[in-house]
Amino acid sequence: MTQKMTIPFSRPSSRIQAVAPSATKLMAQRAAGIENCVSLGQGVPGFSPPPHVVQAVQKMLTDNPTISRYTLQNGMPELRERLSKYLQDEKGVEADPDHEICVTVGGMEALLASILAVVDPGDEVLLPSPTYASYTEQVLLAGGVPVFVPLNSGWGLDLASLEAAITKNTRAILLCNPGNPTGNVYSAAEIHALCALAVANNIVLIIDEAYDYIVYDDTKILNPLSLDEYRNHVIAIGSLSKKYCLTGWRVGWVAAARQWMEHITKVHDAATICAPTISQCAALAALNGDQQWVATCCRKLAEKKEVCCSRLDRLTPHFSYVTPKGAFYVMAKYHFSSETSHQTANRLLDETGVITVPGGSFGQGGESHLRLSFGGETAEIHESFDRIERWLGV
């Protein structure tokens, strides 16, 4: 065999070396090598997109010659106008479509652009935790320091601990409402208190409402950008991914005061130029289409939540959990093992083919839990729990 000459790699940036690959995607990758897996893992809704969106896009592909071109950096004017109306009607947020809204490559890019516009190297970002794992990765990418502030035992905010965690280096608080991975929904009082904390300490509240459409009780989600007195300290992010089952289309938005948006748009332009035109067309069709479609999905998700929770109840005392109030996740605390959540999730996958996400990957407070997504097919949820029951010998 001939010996290949090995040329050493050049050094990757220290910024990227600080970032760990996402556990959600690692589990999916690991599962790809295992036959006959079933998933309670990645948060992908198990419905097809609304037929009217698919039809509108098909028509645009043939009728609209500009569909293959870039749009303006901040997005198609008609879409920004529609988003502005949506923000006003649904959230009481006033956002000028020309200067205060930017259409992005999913909520993910909106988050990264906002973090890069706000966070300098060494700045601290408070993450009520367990938190969406990508926040941690994005803060690290910006050279920032993630500071995990544990949620209370019911997954509510611990405002005293948040206040105590603020230092002269704190730049932002990052929160999703409803919460991934906890399924918690934060009350208007909690959002008011966070805003007051942000203004008093001159820091920014970045609020991510990727799951705003799916709340299981009558709690109304308060978007802090609707509160005039706090407006300059808030950046609001949203996504069409989950609501309209368009995860692969990659389209979301960010709204903020013009002063922030100027900077956010610079990042967005440098990284992407604009969100894909075809996806912006899909977004417009989704927002203009029959919203009954979304209501039907929410009803089905509420049924799936019941299935997931009743199957977990059957597994007491092996698991305990806080009933989710929104989104389609539950953090299931396991009591059958003292292994780490990574070891437990991997063993469960290897021995049963059930994909979950280790709770420890969502930061402090997530250890000893598995995050279960019940967004998929009901039959798959049942099959996953059947396997877990056999595995535990229940």
Ligand SMILES: Cc1ncc(COP(=O)(O)O)c(C=O)c1O
């Ligand atoms: C809390 C949260 N924010 C943002 C995103 C990213 O969504 P998008 O597909 O719009 O980039 C996700 C995706 O799972 C999420 O769970």
